[in-house]
Amino acid sequence: MDYKNSPKSPWNRLLNSFRYAGRGLYHAWTTERNIRIHTGAAILVLIAAWLLNVSTVEWLLLLFVIGMVITLEMINTVIERVVDLVSPEKNELAGQAKDVAAGAVLTVATLAVIVGVIIFIPRVITLFY
Numbered sequence: 720m721d722y723k724n725s726p727k728s729p730w731n732r733l734l735n736s737f738r739y740a741g742r743g744l745y746h747a748w749t750t751e752r753n754i755r756i757h758t759g760a761a762i763l764v765l766i767a768a769w770l771l772n773v774s775t776v777e778w779l780l781l782l783f784v785i786g787m788v789i790t791l792e793m794i795n796t797v798i799e800r801v802v803d804l805v806s807p808e809k810n811e812l813a814g815q816a817k818d819v820a821a822g823a824v825l826t827v828a829t830l831a832v833i834v835g836v837i838i839f840i841p842r843v844i845t846l847f848y
């Protein structure tokens with residue numbers, strides 16, 4: 720019997736789906752340096768947001784872009800793993816898939832920086848003038 724069809728109660732299945740998700744988060748955290756860097760930067764941004772008393776809408780925007788960056792980093796990791804699985808040898812399509820995934824992370828990370836600059840720069844300026 721394959722693992723998907725083993726007889727388990729709905730609660731067991733639900734519990735297992737959380738366990739697998741937790742294992743995925745742990746794997747991403749321990750193996751991907753970029754995810755640790757982005758999480759560290761996100762914590763610093765959230766501390767700055769708290770210290771500088773940003774508005775509710777600004778909190779929502781910051782949380783949204785932070786969530787997007789970390790989630791896309793994880794999807795990028797998924798794409799790298801799957802590409803390495805199906806195409807361990809050099810292949811043009813495999814390279815393109817990884818490059819485009821990396822480009823997606825860069826796009827959202829750039830957006831996050833722009834959002835941070837728009838929210839924080841005016842507040843930092845008023846701190847000094």
Ligand SMILES: Nc1ncnc2c1ncn2[C@@H]1O[C@H](COP(=O)(O)OP(=O)(O)OP(=O)(O)O)[C@@H](O)[C@H]1O
Nearest residue numbers: 753799806807808809810811813814815817818821
């Ligand atoms: N199988 C492949 N065939 C062709 N090009 C590849 C292949 N694997 C990787 N590459 C090229 O090398 C680049 C880096 O790939 P790699 O898997 O090392 O990603 P990485 O971003 O360096 O990984 P990590 O996030 O683990 O540091 C890819 O973006 C792609 O251009």
